[in-house]
Amino acid sequence: MSETGSGRSSRLPMRLPRRSFLRVGGLGLAGVGLADLLRFEAEGGAGSSECSVIYLFQSGGPAQHETWDLKPDAPTTVRGEFRPIATASAGMRICEHLPLLARRSERFALVRSFTHGCNDHSLGHHIMLTGSEPRPVGFDPTRPTHNDWPSLTTVVNYALRARAESIPASVILPHLLVHRSGAVLPGQMAGRMDSKYSPMLVSVAPECVGGYGACPRCFHFENLEFKHAGESAFRAPGRDLPTGLTPPRIGQRAALLARLESLRRAVDASAESLSLDRYRGQALSILTSERTARAFDIDAESPGTLDRYGRHQFGRSLVLARRLVEAGVRLVQVNVGNDETWDTHQGAWPILKDRLLPPLDQALSALLDDLATRGRLERTLIVMGGEFGRSPRITSLPGAKYAGRDHWGAAQTLFFAGGGVRGGNVVGETDRHGGHPSTQSYRPGDLAATIYEALGLGPTPEYRDRLDRPFAAADGAPIAALF
Secondary structure, three states: OOOOOOOOOOEOOOEOOHHHHHHHHHHHHHOOOHHHHHHHHHOOHHHOOOOEEEEEEEOOOOOHHHOOOOOOOOOHHHHOOOOEEEOOOOOOEEEOOOHHHHOOHHHEEEEEEEOOOOOOHHHHHHHHHHOOOOOOOOOOOOOOEOOOOOOHHHHHHHHOOOOOOOOOOEEEEOOOOEOOOOEEOOOOOOOOOOHHHOOEEOOOOOOEOOOEEEOOEEEOOOOOOOOOOEOOOOOOOOOOOOOOOOHHHHOOOHHHHHHHHHHHHHHHHHOHHHOOHHHHHHHHHHHHOHHHHHHOOHHHOOHHHHHHHOOOHHHHHHHHHHHHHHHOOOEEEEEOOOOOOOOOOOOHHHHHHHHHHHHHHHHHHHHHHHHHHOOOHHHEEEEEEEOOEEEEEEEOOOOOOOOEEEEEOOOEEEEEEOOOOOOOEEEOOEOOOOOOEOOOOEOHHHHHHHHHHHOOOOOOOEEEOOOOOEEEOOOOOOOHHHO
16 A cells, blocks of 8 residues: 555556657656646736746766866876867856857856765766655655655756646656656656656657767767657647637537547556646647747747757757746756767767767757847756766776766766856866766755755755655755855
């Protein structure tokens, strides 16, 4: 029996129907309160003094040696193929394949001495998406469970529950993190909290057959000649409708209700904590209103804006994140790449050089520029990292043509910008091989406390689980050296 005493299992099943739920289900989930988002913006929400957070999550584990913490004087078995370049900030050098960000270094800071003790993808995701390092009782690497710690996005929803229900406090886009095996990576859900506090899930990224990364600029680790296959459009929620079923007609279509009810039953059966009961009525708002559909329609942006961000998954995701924080959403988690995209065990240098770093450089630079121009950068904290860093020693998988690096929780560089962050600032250092912090280190609890503090919740907000037991949402302290 579950802790709620309902008799329902406290464990979630292994698989979710990815295409049917993340595409069709995303329509309903994406509809939460969009009319109210527009109204909130029209009534002055965009001018609010509240701080928002955009958390860019690099599933797979980004390589610090190839991005923010290069070691050009290390032995050849460590240093890799990329060169560091100077930035606009004295003393800060970053990868040569991030030239746009190098010119904008006075708008961001780096924490190079971030660390935790996990080298496993699933537990690493759980740690970095919840800010909690202890392994939950009964932890399952293939699926979320009701014993997991609640995600950062869930805690924010809970803490801001007194706000208007129609304005989502937290959103995850452009897709849920689902492994190709069908396993849902833990750490994204409500865990031991009531599932009604789960974040809004927006699935708008194109489906790619076999590819990773910034589709359609995607890749495959084992085949560097891979080309994008499948859909390529980054769809605005509410526009992925059957032929002839236009938004104005939906309100008169009884079949829609049957479709939604069928979806609700399917999702209820496959993932208890993703129940659509609370979204059913809200889903209709996006499907019956062209105006609410336009709220998430990034194609309403000027062609020049879309070109600056990049017409790929990274660029379009960051455009959508910017639109949401302008509308009043407080925490937007952007999954920068599907299915452990940054897991560069092999093909690391050609993949990073050609397929990962250029679209990230382009999209993130455009986001920094836009937020600054719109007067929002000081009220929007941007955080970027993955579940861990990569190993100092270059490694090769058996039979792999090209080398890469292994998982490495002991050292990772985190990126911070906006929200009062002192630009051009490098916090902490690693040893000469980039494997361990050599100065004061920071941990996931400190990251969580920094995010919560930025949102005005205090560094250790309290939540209550399904049994009404109190817990502190973080066990660290804000990273004061950033500000």
